Amino acid sequence: MRLPTLPRFTLADARLALRATVAALVAYLLAYWLDLPKGYWAVLSAILVVQSSLGASLAIAIDRCLGTIAGGVIGVGFAIVAGPSFGLTLAFLVLGTFMAALLAARSPSYKLAPVTVCVVMLADPSHADPWVSGLERILEISLGGAVGLACALLVLPSKAREYLYPHVADVLDGCAALIDLGARGLVEGTLDPATLDATNTSVRVALRAADTRAGEAKREKIGFFSQSRDMTPLVRGGRRLWHTVIMLLRGAAHPMDKELGRDAGPALMAATTALSAVARAIAANMRDGEGVDMDSTLETASGAVTALDAQMDRLAQSGAFSGDGASLVQLSAAVAACEHLLENLTELAARLKDIRAPMEE
Structure with a gap:
């Protein structure tokens, strides 16, 4: 029993x-x-x-x-x-x-x-x-x-920001999982619809909870009970990141052409792996404090996205893009999504540092 x-x-x-x-x-x-x-x-x-x-x-x-x-x-x-x-x-x-x-x-x-x-x-x-x-x-x-x-x-007061960070961290962890799912779907054709739906649902729930906590934090600020900065940029950044991940996922239901996947797949996987690592690093920073490094993972991701762009240029010059048109659209959308993901993650990390700055003074 x-x-x-x-x-x-x-x-x-x-x-x-x-x-x-x-x-x-x-x-x-x-x-x-x-x-x-x-x-x-x-x-x-x-x-x-x-x-x-x-x-x-x-x-x-x-x-x-x-x-x-x-x-x-x-x-x-x-x-x-x-x-x-x-x-x-x-x-x-x-x-x-x-x-x-x-x-x-x-x-x-x-x-x-x-x-x-x-x-x-x-x-x-x-x-x-x-x-x-x-x-x-x-x-x-x-x-x-x-x-x-x-x-x-x-009596042992708790501010809304203490509860907001874990919800935004859940959004980032969910987005990191979705990035990995989308990349494997594009390159390997292993996208699991059930896992995709469950992860998307968890991100959606975490965003709703984060919205609630951001509203509470705003009321504290209006009521002069808190001197911290506005927390809504974190929630807005998490939602923008999720929308960009969806761009990556739109073409992941079916794998790319095998030859194109062989030529561009390694660079794409390297970029998406580095980007999901940044999302997880920012999430860990929110949960565990500023001891978790975000800058080095951002630098690695920036290099990986730059390498992906360079590989796309080499493939274009070699004439590799004369094949399957649908796969070219998939790949182009995925590369654009990676570039936007890097921008979103960089901005999100900067907003987190800005919000925490008054608490250090």
């Missing part, structure tokens, strides 16, 4: 758990000290606001406050008009929920508004007047949001 494997927790997981625990404790103590009637709303809000990065916490805090205020205003207004009447309460509850849900559908920032409408309108009438109940809910949720944001900022 095979025993189930235990989940592996990282240091980042432990820091997030600690922040959430501290936020829940502080929110509970403040709600108790302020004698809030439903202090659990503050505790729940504090826990929900604490996210993996400060930028994500800031986004959740803003959304909860906006949704609570909007829902509170709608709920209080309708509760006052409805009074103790069951029929009016039911009618305005339906109308208020529809209005708040419509607002939430228009903007995700108001997704808490329908919940707040229901909480305010269905509150125990013996406890307080509707407007008092609404103000209490707004105070409790706002208090929890403030506590959660403070804990995200002060």
Whole structure:
């Protein structure tokens, strides 16, 4: 019988758990000290606001406050008009929920508004007047949001860039694998469609995750919680690199003519191998720090692409390009893709150095 494997927790997981625990404790103590009637709303809000990065916490805090205020205003207004009447309460509850849900559908920032409408309108009438109940809910949720944001900022804070680097690194590793697949498909005819689809899907998923983290990093910068440079060039560079790799893959479904592959194949394989090594080196640099050398691999790749161009010139002068037209198109597209890949990787490495520069000062 095979025993189930235990989940592996990282240091980042432990820091997030600690922040959430501290936020829940502080929110509970403040709600108790302020004698809030439903202090659990503050505790729940504090826990929900604490996210993996400060930028994500800031986004959740803003959304909860906006949704609570909007829902509170709608709920209080309708509760006052409805009074103790069951029929009016039911009618305005339906109308208020529809209005708040419509607002939430228009903007995700108001997704808490329908919940707040229901909480305010269905509150125990013996406890307080509707407007008092609404103000209490707004105070409790706002208090929890403030506590959660403070804990995200002060208790072992994590910046979005710490989570963005691994996602972009995954994009680069995926692109490196695709470069190798495409080159072997062109020269050897060994392209595996299933592996190609799976790798492309992993790159696409990593790019979506990187976009999310880049947005969080931008919110940190706008909120004056971070002085680092804009992280979006890294994501944009990874996406541009992937699009260039797709140029290489378009002609890789079928191998080139054997004679052309024999003449140009070694230089093409050398160039693509060097380029995929650069992508992996940049990915390792993002994961492991600046101790991983990118410059030497870039220099090697530059030499390999230059050698590929020189081989193309020699083949053109010798008349080797008078054969199969489809193979010539494949080869020309592959060479152009290699040149663009080198440009993209060089720019990506430079952007990474620029982004890291302020942290060294």
